[in-house]
Amino acid sequence: MNIIDGAKSAKTAQIILSALDGEIKNNALKIIAEELEKNRNLIFEANLQDLQESEKNNLPDPIIKRLKFDEGKLNAVISGIKQLVKLEEPTGKTLLATELAQGLNLYRVSCPIGVIGVIFESRPDALVQIAALCLKSGNGAILKGGSEAKRSNKVLFDIILSASKKAGIPQNWAVLAETRDDVAEMLKLSDYIDLIIPRGSNDFVKYIMENTNIPVTGHSDGICHLFVDESANIEKAINVAVDSKTQYVSVCNALETLLVHEKIADKFLPKVCEKLREKGVELRGDEETRKIISDMKVAVEKDWESEYLDYILSIKIVKNLDEAIFHINKYGSGHTDSIVSENEKNVKKFMNLVDSACVFHNCSTRFSDGFRFGFGAEVGVSTGKIHSRGPVGLDGLLIYKYKLFGSGDIVADFEENKRKFTHKKKELKNV
């Protein structure tokens, strides 16, 4: 099936899927988990072939690492699916109920978005995870993985499709796109694909965002900042800085730039720099920073715009809170920025004026994550400002429709003043 026919058939199947009972969808998820369990050897075998070919083709280590689908990763996706089953049914929830006029009642009801195009690099576990999220939320899915994972993806996809069929989910709710040309084609299918979720490197996500009119949920850069205010508790500031930078360096919520109030720099910088260097962090400072600690590289303009994803940190001394906020809004990527301060007024100002998805007080930027936020499932992290922002749970795959129930009501009666709107709030019962 070519990708256009695939997308059309997913659109048709999704309409049926959107109205299925939560029980049917949960049952499908359970069967998927079982079949993944049963077919582990088949999966590992396909993955091994992909790995061998990738090694033969000298693909870079990080890709091979992401491509590897072992016991640990399989167990993690299976346990993820089981958690998803336990989450309450996200569709069909009444979010707003209003009596427009006597006998004319309006309900805003949650429903799936439609067909989600998922484009990911290497990681086969992403295929399973996102397919399960789409199914739980009643969305169709067009899945396109990296060619280096083609055998793994095919096996996983076939298991998911046959398992969901057993549970009574319409056949083509999910479609696997297999060729490179399919990506370019997908990006044009705004008639059939309602949202695109890219998972991969910054450049990859940027490419997707710049080459489609279909809405995209995702993030490219994650340039996170920590501002240590004049009033900061130094011990807290050190702990938070070290955790934000070094707890896991290659992720989007890791710290990239440390901003320090000039009045605390003398006391704070020598201590935090020592700790960071113990962890192997390379430091790059602006002129003022290097007056306090001279043996570090100069931070240049490019550093403020860099997401290192590595053991590197840029440091800048600022005159005041305003300069810190200005710097973050100018160079940041709107992902996560944190302040360490004991001054309530400054904290409030920072949190209101820093224009980022996540603004934190006295805690590590690394908390910015769907699981840590308690969402139970993570669709991704969005630095967009439409629909969903920051760590995105199942909510990100939902929208709503309006259902209006009348008994022959016409607008003319209201325009001619024969009837009046009441606009009374009603109880939020599901309809």
Add this chain to the structure above:
Amino acid sequence: MNIIDGAKSAKTAQIILSALDGEIKNNALKIIAEELEKNRNLIFEANLQDLQESEKNNLPDPIIKRLKFDEGKLNAVISGIKQLVKLEEPTGKTLLATELAQGLNLYRVSCPIGVIGVIFESRPDALVQIAALCLKSGNGAILKGGSEAKRSNKVLFDIILSASKKAGIPQNWAVLAETRDDVAEMLKLSDYIDLIIPRGSNDFVKYIMENTNIPVTGHSDGICHLFVDESANIEKAINVAVDSKTQYVSVCNALETLLVHEKIADKFLPKVCEKLREKGVELRGDEETRKIISDMKVAVEKDWESEYLDYILSIKIVKNLDEAIFHINKYGSGHTDSIVSENEKNVKKFMNLVDSACVFHNCSTRFSDGFRFGFGAEVGVSTGKIHSRGPVGLDGLLIYKYKLFGSGDIVADFEENKRKFTHKKKELKNV
């Protein structure tokens, strides 16, 4: 100021605006209403000059009608602004509150989206209305009106800007774009403009949607259907059909295609067609319809895809509910579709499987409107499926940010099992 500098300065001003107290914004709105009132003659004079030039240039009648800004329209926008003042403050509302762990509390807080690019044809009242909505919700605005309204727009914009300045709103929160090239430029400014709202003809909106990577809230087509089910109450069905088609023909929520169950067609069609013809509606039917009422034009494929916005209605007889749903999902535009039926099961199926922003039972499609829905203010109607759908109130100009408050918390403690996440729901107080 060129449009790029304008957008940059709006972005900076909007950050300050986003954190202003509701009182300041409301005060600005009050002063805007007063100044519009005071400067009515100035406004009418500028509008007269625009009208005269448009007549001289032989612009089409509908454009001249929309361009005209008279007492009635001025009073309407002033009263709209006054209503807006009364609406509760939309930003800073806590939407979700969770204790992640002891002493580590997460809040999802509503906030403005950022800078809204508004591109509209002719109507100067749209400029005032959307600027007021942006201000109330704390968003910056780049406003671009049609060149035929340039004098009216300039006067209105200057009044809004100087009035808001008096109230302490940062100067460049709103920017007027004045040249045709500015539109093409705006569509590229995804670094500074977060959302585009086009207001105008279908072709115009379609053009905008296809030529930008910035998210767009709006609708191009409004191809609304009414399905009269086998079990329909004939009188209700006639009333609803006539109201949906004729109450106001040139709007997006007017009826364009009537679908009739074959088992009720004999009884229903002669009566409804008589009523519709009395109102001057031209009827176009499929073969089956013309077997019952022969003196009407043949409806061809193109009719099912047409938004007439005129006294024309296409009619098709369908075998059953499934065929009606299939037709609507195939040819509809996902705006508003209604069923007249006394069969509860069919109503439920229709409302779940018709994939439109608004699905109605036993009432006119014309109810699909922000004011009738009780939203108090209308940003527009969206047929998109991301962020907002259907009639859009102030909500459509809002997103949220996450605020996390800790006291030195680090992720390492949780990864090393020294602390545990609690994920307890908290009371929704504003922070």
